[in-house]
Amino acid sequence: MLFSESVLFICIFVSTLLVSFQICVCEDVKHMTKEERVLLREEARDMFYHAYNAYMENAYPADELMPLSCAGRYRGVSPNRGDIDDSMGNFSLTLIDTLDTLVVLGDLAEFAHAVKLVIKDVCFDNDIVVSVFETNIRVLGGLLSAHILTDYLQQRDGIMPWYKGELLSMAKDVGYRLLPAFNTTTGIPYARVNLKHGIKSDRLEYARETCTACAGSMILEMAALSRLTGEREFEERAHKAMDALWKMRHRGSDLMGTVLNVHSGDWVRRDSGVGAGIDSYYEYCLKAYILLGDNKYLNRFNRHYNAVMKYISQGPLLLDVHMHR
Template sequence: MPSNRRGRPLTTAFFLLIAAYIFLFQLPFIHFPWSHLRKPIPVINHDARKDNIHLTDARQIYPIKSTIELPTSPSPLPRVQHEFEPESRFERKERLHRQRVVKQEFLHAWNGYKDHAWLRDEVNPVSGKFEDSFSGWGATLVDSLDTLIIMGLDDELELALEALEQIDFTTTFSSEVNVFEIIIRYMGGLIGAHDLTNGKYPILLQKAQELGDMIYHAFDTHNHMPQMRWKWSRSAIGQSIEPMRNTNLAELGSLTLEFTRLTQLTGNPKYYDAVQRITNELDKSQMKTSIPGLWPVSIDAMRLDFTGSEFSIGGCADSTYEYLPKEHIILGAQTDQYEKMYIRALDAIKHNLLFRAVTQDEEKKILFTGDLKVDRRHGNIIQHSSDHLKCFLGGTVGLAAKIFNRPQDLTIARGLTDGCIWAYDSMPTGIMPESFLYTPCEEMDECPWDEKRWYESILRQPLKQKKDLQEAQQIIASEGVPPGMGTAQNTAYKLRPEALESVFYMYRITGDKSYQDAAWRMFQNIEKSTRTKYGHSSIEDVRDPISNMEDKMESYWLAETLKYLYLIFSEPDVVSLDEYVLSTEAHPFKRTSGFI
């Protein structure tokens, strides 16, 4: 029989070519220099009102008479990041694998947005429809710009920058503009992308200033406090506006970082002046509230009335406290105002809101904060309730402990971060609920597991009879309550980043690689429960492994949650905390000073 030696190499070569083709072109996260991405087609909102009003030549009704100038001589600050030792070959391989998987999930969500909601605010990840939740300027596109840069998705970035040309920040179909959300998502996204690329793309700063000039009109009130749900068309046609009688603390106090950085980049002092006026009012009132050191959740911005009775560091309050150390950093420690305000606030939090939770893991000091309502007649009422939005606090306390040289506070930072990790690990899906009750310890230092105390916290009353015990056990069984946790007040998961945010900070600050493992567990569980055809969706019930989906994917999923995950598995010098300060929407702003 004649030999078939020539045929075999040809067959082998053919199969090798096929294998190479599959490998090269099926990887979703690799872009090759010869590739040409198809331009996405902008999705038109046919229900939007067609207005011809543009806010371009509006006059100031209450012009500023004397501008507060930006400090311009920054000082070095203490180092924030841990000095990491070289990783082993195995550690590097595992870290890069995790990073690639996170990037793949980002691209899955980004492509869902790009294909079905381009230049709209959000894609509905289950139905493939879209929403315009934030004035219709393409919130997901702008919010994700710096994530594209960090992940090295240069081709996608070019598409986004080209689309940015089509966004007109001088007009919107929305009757009201949510000033807080617009600043943190849009302005933050533009500035973060500008700073990461060292000003390579002029359009980023150009659009940030265009937006800043528009939003600046929301501050044109009799006391220069912004109208947070701004009726922008009134300003456009020369009518006056007033601050809101019911303004939440987070919205009013969380504009400093973005506006300060915009002044630093443009040289125009008006942006810094606008937010520093708010800070000065917060400073004056801080020790005069019902709980000195803390501000009430609701503020009358029209009358500058800080006499509200409800106090929390959760939703509607959170980022005001977060921005105290961060504004100190972006200003390069040129004033001690923000440091003093932070220390007052933390002392008040420790005295009034901080609790250790009763858990079966007695070795860890699991910490949460509660909510307080001042009642002059019956005494203050504490609710031992935690929510996902409060999970930012561990990272903020850790960052401030380094910046303000308060190493004793790192124990609190770790306890708060561990509390949120515990809440994730305790649930059947491995995902923390939006809000839940917990069982407080009697003492901070000694807290043995106490099943009776747990039952009583479930019932919210002492165990007096056998039927009380049976009732508590029935609630635990029917509602799937894990040991130590109380009932869930809101069982949803809204793709929130705050727990992973604190994990990121504590990993970068301490170098403890157990935080990487915790982040990987959290990510895998989130991905398993939330992945959809067009992205990832909020879910209704973290107790249910096959929970209903809410068909909602906010822009912060790509701007924050997946970014924090990617950075946890990146080299420590990628967006180093000694070079950047991250906004409340995780946008990296270049620091004006180095470190000691």
Template structure:
């Protein structure tokens, strides 16, 4: 996923005011909005004179008594009321805070967190359904904290509960991005409230600049995924409003189409490459104020899944063609060995700069090559060809090995392919192990894929490569004091870096011929963990002072999810469980309550509860420094992938679905009519 460091959905020029203005911001305000036909486009979509929805309490007024009064009745009535209140307090309210018969997930989760130090991980005795419920509890706590303290806002500070937004109304980043997670976790009442907010308060005619890419993957992707799950999985958080023929059946798709129409203006550049930002009200593309106005390659090449699925749903081929054209323009730059530069300019359609990496600004471009091929049921082989070519280039130019443990690393070439390799990996790059395995098997289990006629030596080696990279990402987590990976890690190499082309020349230059299946086995040494932290592999990983933060990113969990589902190896579940426990131990925001079973000043019992989770300023210290910010992808991706990792393999299966780079599941389909590739690659040498 190609996130900018702060993952703000707003344009850079707007971020200063977004984070620094005063506190008197407005929450998302309601505009009554009934579903409208899809043919109605941007103009006139919202009526300007609509009013706030009306919510009224209905107090009960006791009728006046007209008969004779008896003096003793009030006394006994008061005594009865007091007794009833005490019983209710003692048996229901108080236990909810003390933990016995508790309905407060925050209290339950905090009490469970106190037992983590003594828990012994064992693949033989693991109850994955129970562990999945712990993930669900963490999500509920996160969601309810946002719901209570920041509902309608696009930013949530779980430590201070202070929001500094000054906007004309929330755009629903948190709500829409997390909507399909609510559905997958079967949280019906919470889906109902989120849907109500979307129906009455979500509006896109606001005069603000947003990032085209972020808005596409989070907002458009979230709405499309919610539409799919609500219509095709009726047992997941069922609502009558979603039923076929109901008045609100098309709510999500109507909102998605309106948003997409506004985003199309970003593609109206001289070349067809989208501007990084777009004004939602005017639908005008807005260039960034750095990189000479260039767009990152991930921003240009990672909106295809969303617009193509929308085209399939609506029959509007324009959505398909406009993003398909971007892929053609990128490929017509003839990137060397399939490796693209990190930026491309909307004016000229040409690459800018020399940097080659799989980290920030580039990662999801590669992810969407293989996923476009899978989304269209392998009907667009051009993207499989581009993926294979890029993976070959990665092996040849970017893959190297650390000095001590021979950990496999995907480095960077900041000054171009002919210049020096930088041994650095963003945590973002940890999407690669799972994506490589997905590309090798197409989402099938490894045992089934190996039986198929299209299985090859190349695919076998890709599985081995994905295993080695997964081990490196696991090491990045184990390297820190908290067990949570830093944003960026550097690696110690030999004085002359050992490249894959040096170690395995046939594999790097001609993977179809490759080496024997055993060639890559045991490349890296086992990652033994000791209490004194003296393992030699730790010396291979260096964390710089400015890179120690952890933003609750999902990439490692995403790859563990793919690796478990594809290989069936329970080890990946165990690694995921260890990381989840680290998140609970070190990113939980705990608040203290004092209650008393018998309310007297001398009988107090301190009660603690987890009220949310936050990102870390330093993941390599205990206690860690906390940043007081929860990104929307914590609920939309990280916790979702944990939940799916601990679920049965056929739940939202990889064979039938493809996840966008924000973890929103879409169905695979066969394109037809005008929905097709429509371009051919230029000849290569």
């Protein structure tokens, strides 16, 4: 595409967005009827069970279902897809990530069955390099939420009397396997860790870069793990990482970069936005305040929010800018 054609395409695209935005603002807002809400609710339920049943029938205990072959995807067995596979650790990722959804849908019988499967089949002592971020939010978060919900259901309904806190024990196991990633000069975690050997490999020791979202999306799960187990190290490590990130913001703009060096604390990519690579850091600042009641996180969120609105929010668009703007 020629440069002039590219410019024309961009102009048309932006103009369309602006017109659409004006139409949305000017039209009267119409609320959905109860029947429409019920219809959409059931459609969402059907979509969930289509995916869940397909996984359980064709892929479990693999991490994922491969939709074309209807087979399970295992690390080290299935064809490698590069970095995208770092979310998988041969620990039944899809099932762990789905546990709390079963409770939201009110399917307590299947939830109890799924919890039993996780307790019986899942092991984390695997010689596999995984994403610290993905393992934290999906595996550690999934185990913790399922434990909390099980405890709640036991007290409310008296169900699952056989459960004795096994998911919390598994969550603590995962937490300890993630802790070696925090052994950096800044306290900001490595992007990846070996579930069995920690950081003891050349591939990991020399991989010094991580994104802001990966580094700043640990505090919720780690703090919850500490509060539930009484072991403070998880929360302390996550607080230290968040404090280090806050010190790395640009003092003039309060914006964050996207990629950084975990040892030197230098920014590798100084572009700032609200998309992939940085988004959940802002989210975790606010949610850390909500969960922990620590005002410093609310202050940080407000400072970042004001910076985003001043430099990044341009009309209906959110643009990437240089953090030192």
